[in-house]
Amino acid sequence: MTRTDPLDVPRPHAQLHFGVFFQGVNHWTIWSAPESGSQIDPASFRKVAQTAERGLFDAFFLGEGLRLREVDGKIHDLDVAGRPDALTQLAALAAVTRRIGLVSTSNSTFNEPADLARRLSGLDLLSEGRAGWNVVTTDNAWTGANFRRGGYLDHADRYRRAEEFLTVARALWDGWADGAVAGTQTASNWAAPGAVRQVRHRGPQFDVDLAPTLPRSAQGHPVIFQAGDSGEGRDFAARNADVIFSAHGNDFDDALAFAEDIRTRLRAVGRPDDDLRILPGTEIIIGATEEEAQEKKRWVRLQQVTPATALGIASLLWGIDLSDRDADGPLPAEDPVVAENDGSFGARRIADPRAVVAEWRAKAEAPGWSLRETVIALGPQRGHVGTPAGLADKFAHFVRHGALDGFNVTPYLIPDGLDDIVDLLVPELQERGVYRTEYTGTTLRDHLGLREPLTHRTAADRRQAS
Amino acid sequence: MAPPFALYGREFTCSRKELPLSRPALHLAVELDGDGAHPAAWRRAAHSPDQLLTPRRVAQVAAVAENAGFTLITLDDGVLPPGAAPNPVGRIGAVERAAFVAASTSSIGIAPVVPLTYAEPFHVSSQLASLDHVSAGRAGWVVTEEDQPEAARAWGRPLVEGAEARARESRDGVEVARALWDSWEDDAVIRSVATSRYLDRERLHYIDFTGETYAVKGPAIVPRPPQGQVVVLGRPDRVPAAQLDVGLVGGHDLTSITAAAAAAGTARVFAEVEVALDTPDATAAARVADLERHAPWPDQGRLRHIGSAEQLVALLRELSRHVDGVRLHPLVLDEDLAVLSRLVLPALSERRLVARPLPGTSLRTTLGLARPANRFAAASLPEDAR
Numbered sequence: 001m002t003r004t005d006p007l008d009v010p011r012p013h014a015q016l017h018f019g020v021f022f023q024g025v026n027h028w029t030i031w032s033a034p035e036s037g038s039q040i041d042p043a044s045f046r047k048v049a050q051t052a053e054r055g056l057f058d059a060f061f062l063g064e065g066l067r068l069r070e071v072d073g074k075i076h077d078l079d080v081a082g083r084p085d086a087l088t089q090l091a092a093l094a095a096v097t098r099r100i101g102l103v104s105t106s107n108s109t110f111n112e113p114a115d116l117a118r119r120l121s122g123l124d125l126l127s128e129g130r131a132g133w134n135v136v137t138t139d140n141a142w143t144g145a146n147f148r149r150g151g152y153l154d155h156a157d158r159y160r161r162a163e164e165f166l167t168v169a170r171a172l173w174d175g176w177a178d179g180a181v182a183g184t185q186t187a188s189n190w191a192a193p194g195a196v197r198q199v200r201h202r203g204p205q206f207d208v209d210l211a212p213t214l215p216r217s218a219q220g221h222p223v224i225f226q227a228g229d230s231g232e233g234r235d236f237a238a239r240n241a242d243v244i245f246s247a248h249g250n251d252f253d254d255a256l257a258f259a260e261d262i263r264t265r266l267r268a269v270g271r272p273d274d275d276l277r278i279l280p281g282t283e284i285i286i287g288a289t290e291e292e293a294q295e296k297k298r299w300v301r302l303q304q305v306t307p308a309t310a311l312g313i314a315s316l317l318w319g320i321d322l323s324d325r326d327a328d329g330p331l332p333a334e335d336p337v338v339a340e341n342d343g344s345f346g347a348r349r350i351a352d353p354r355a356v357v358a359e360w361r362a363k364a365e366a367p368g369w370s371l372r373e374t375v376i377a378l379g380p381q382r383g384h385v386g387t388p389a390g391l392a393d394k395f396a397h398f399v400r401h402g403a404l405d406g407f408n409v410t411p412y413l414i415p416d417g418l419d420d421i422v423d424l425l426v427p428e429l430q431e432r433g434v435y436r437t438e439y440t441g442t443t444l445r446d447h448l449g450l451r452e453p454l455t456h457r458t459a460a461d462r463r464q465a466s
Numbered sequence: 467m468a469p470p471f472a473l474y475g476r477e478f479t480c481s482r483k484e485l486p487l488s489r490p491a492l493h494l495a496v497e498l499d500g501d502g503a504h505p506a507a508w509r510r511a512a513h514s515p516d517q518l519l520t521p522r523r524v525a526q527v528a529a530v531a532e533n534a535g536f537t538l539i540t541l542d543d544g545v546l547p548p549g550a551a552p553n554p555v556g557r558i559g560a561v562e563r564a565a566f567v568a569a570s571t572s573s574i575g576i577a578p579v580v581p582l583t584y585a586e587p588f589h590v591s592s593q594l595a596s597l598d599h600v601s602a603g604r605a606g607w608v609v610t611e612e613d614q615p616e617a618a619r620a621w622g623r624p625l626v627e628g629a630e631a632r633a634r635e636s637r638d639g640v641e642v643a644r645a646l647w648d649s650w651e652d653d654a655v656i657r658s659v660a661t662s663r664y665l666d667r668e669r670l671h672y673i674d675f676t677g678e679t680y681a682v683k684g685p686a687i688v689p690r691p692p693q694g695q696v697v698v699l700g701r702p703d704r705v706p707a708a709q710l711d712v713g714l715v716g717g718h719d720l721t722s723i724t725a726a727a728a729a730a731g732t733a734r735v736f737a738e739v740e741v742a743l744d745t746p747d748a749t750a751a752a753r754v755a756d757l758e759r760h761a762p763w764p765d766q767g768r769l770r771h772i773g774s775a776e777q778l779v780a781l782l783r784e785l786s787r788h789v790d791g792v793r794l795h796p797l798v799l800d801e802d803l804a805v806l807s808r809l810v811l812p813a814l815s816e817r818r819l820v821a822r823p824l825p826g827t828s829l830r831t832t833l834g835l836a837r838p839a840n841r842f843a844a845a846s847l848p849e850d851a852r
């Protein structure tokens with residue numbers, strides 16, 4: 001790729017922001033290699049977070065799934081699984097990191113604001129303003145089977161509940177006046193009288209009355225992430241989020257179209273269109289030369305897409321149990337079965353399996369690909385492959401053209417998978433002026449270059465900003 | 467003795483058998499919430515009120531307790547504010563504080579208070595299992611109840627009314643948490659390259675719990691805690707003894723403590739003792755009187771020692787004949803913790819009545835408790851391996 005004039009672009013001074021997503025599920029994490037470490041040892045989390053901090057990342061990010069994945073009613077056994085409670089793990093990391101943001105994926109359906117908002121505040125205080133909350137929604141009864149209320153929520157209500165949850169959470173986070181707690185020991189009151197406001201909320205989802213128990217943090221309150229992709233999810237993000245963790249970061253045009261869509265939605269709700277950071281999830285494979293990078297990609301894919309995983313992915317697509325087939329043989333001769341509910345949960349669903357299978361057959365024929373090779377070539381794709389310089393040029397192009405603001409990177413190896421990115425890619429990005437050379441702030445909000453929390457802006461500020 | 471249990475590929479002492487011989491006579495736990503047991507303790511604290519809810523303060527108090535040689539720290543909690551104006555009305559969640567402390571200490575046990583009256587047992591189980599992982603086997607859990615009606619309004623859940631209903635929620639919640647901790651067998655992660663399998667699903671178990679008010683399916687989303695089961699502490703009159711590892715017993719005097727301890731029925735019994743000690747600057751009685759000008763020290767039915775360090779040493783010595791441990795509730799942390807660590811623990815240690823926990827040792831092992839067999843795995847083990 002040739003370097004464009006860095007100033008002749010829509011956003012000449014845009015900066016890339018990196019988060020690291022310690023994923024803990026999915027076949028993208030390689031567990032079979034000699035260097036594959038533990039998915040639960042606290043040392044793994046510490047290593048990844050400290051490496052990311054060395055690389056001046058904005059955030060360390062943990063996902064959540066409230067039920068172990070299943071396929072055909074049986075626990076999915078091919079991928080890494082079993083991870084710590086996100087907030088608990090992050091509170092531990094707050095003690096061994098100094099600057100990096102700590103983002104917890106937590107569900108708004110199977111939590112209550114009094115509890116979760118308090119836990120998030122606690123993390124925000126313990127980390128001195130580095131907490132984030134990735135708001136995810138669930139509606140299914142399958143997940144609900146682990147909770148008191150069971151599956152009680154309609155699909156249409158999942159974001160309504162999330163939004164009302166945020167309203168209550170923000171009221172709790174803003175419940176203490178600034179400087180509420182006495183700064184001298186001789187004060188007659190621990191907290192200034194009237195400085196703590198009771199939160200009373202009565203709505204379709206929540207009917208609560210409580211005293212907030214924590215002050216604001218150094219960043220006001222936790223940074224809000226959102227990772228839903230539906231129209232409702234995007235509108236929710238436009239109204240509420242500081243960061244979108246998207247699935248649109250592989251292809252420039254797709255990323256740009258997503259970003260434009262979000263900017264349009266932001267303007268529609270009266271927010272400045274640079275008020276939100278878009279960080280697609282991705283994987284980055286680096287080699288010293290293009291050939292080496294491609295060779296490494298080949299190795300990575302073979303580790304990720306084991307014969308059983310190839311059959312598993314094909315089973316999902318075909319809607320038939322193919323686990324007894326030969327992954328190194330040809331594609332199954334059957335036509336896919338389009339089922340309403342295939343008993344698989346927490347796994348990807350495919351919109352039009354017949355069309356996908358037809359495409360696979362057509363493309364596999366000439367090269368004579370086996371099923372496994374076809375899945376590797378045409379199955380779920382993601383990520384960027386290249387040399388440090390080539391990737392740096394590409395990412396600079398993405399960010400300067402407003403297609404994204406950075407990436408939430410999932411290392412394919414735990415705990416050492418970030419080393420290449422930090423040691424080889426970050427310096428190239430810094431050389432191009434698209435990546436910080438030191439942390440200039442202390443909070444996650446600072447790192448992301450965000451304005452103050454939405455509820456702290458007056459109407460006048462908002463007009464001025466836009 | 468059974469070989470040590472390997473944790474994350476490193477050596478880790480969490481014995482499968484009890485170790486009665488090496489146990490010290492007494493384990494000392496200390497409650498570290500806020501500024502101390504007295505509602506007005508903050509007025510005598512060595513820091514300004516706005517320093518209480520900071521990471522520095524949380525880490526510092528825990529470090530003092532660890533350096534002093536305590537076996538365990540507990541961290542009180544609940545959904546409601548810890549007190550009312552003019553006293554402190556803020557508190558960071560106990561599980562978050564515990565995890566933070568776990569990462570900045572190396573040997574002390576850490577037990578957050580987590581009531582189950584309204585909380586989701588599935589989340590609580592995950593949080594405590596995770597605390598056990600981040601602390602490499604040093605997690606405990608003090609089970610309590612939310613008995614104020616305001617707690618129901620805060621949670622937005624129907625009031626759990628009456629002592630019996632609250633006890634039911636605790637019982638069912640502990641049952642669920644414990645079953646979930648066993649729902650992964652220790653060796654469920656097999657990483658079998660030959661069969662492309664990361665997990666052996668035969669070693670994962672649905673718990674299929676059905677109680678009076680809710681059901682939980684399982685399995686857990688967190689692998690089995692390093693200790694197998696997190697150490698559960700609670701009042702034997704409120705939680706069935708069989709569900710507790712450590713019974714916490716109250717009583718205003720030695721006689722009632724002894725009676726409660728004898729009736730507890732738990733593997734270990736700790737007595738609850740409130741302490742105010744003489745310091746170089748003021749007598750215990752004067753310090754209590756100073757705080758009583760602002761607020762009374764509510765009677766929680768616990769033995770209260772107000773006096774010298776030597777008298778406390780004598781009392782603890784006497785208690786060591788009746789209980790396995792004592793949980794101390796210091797009047798003012800910044801004052802009493804210093805006396806405890808300079809005078810009381812050294813005196814007890816000299817007499818070999820207490821021993822500091824060893825780094826790399828699980829809380830269970832420190833307490834002389836066996837690492838429990840897995841309820842699901844035990845069924846499939848050959849007879850001689852049980």
Ligand SMILES: Cc1cc2nc3c(=O)[nH]c(=O)nc-3n(C[C@H](O)[C@H](O)[C@H](O)COP(=O)(O)O)c2cc1C
Pocket residue numbers: 062063064065105107135136137138226227228229230231232233234245246247281
């Ligand atoms: C990149 C990405 C990561 C996600 N990670 C999680 C996760 O860790 N836990 C979870 O429950 N949902 C996760 N989700 C799911 C979404 O948060 C959301 O609940 C789901 O996509 C349904 O919302 P939608 O219909 O708006 O897409 C993720 C989604 C995306 C796009």
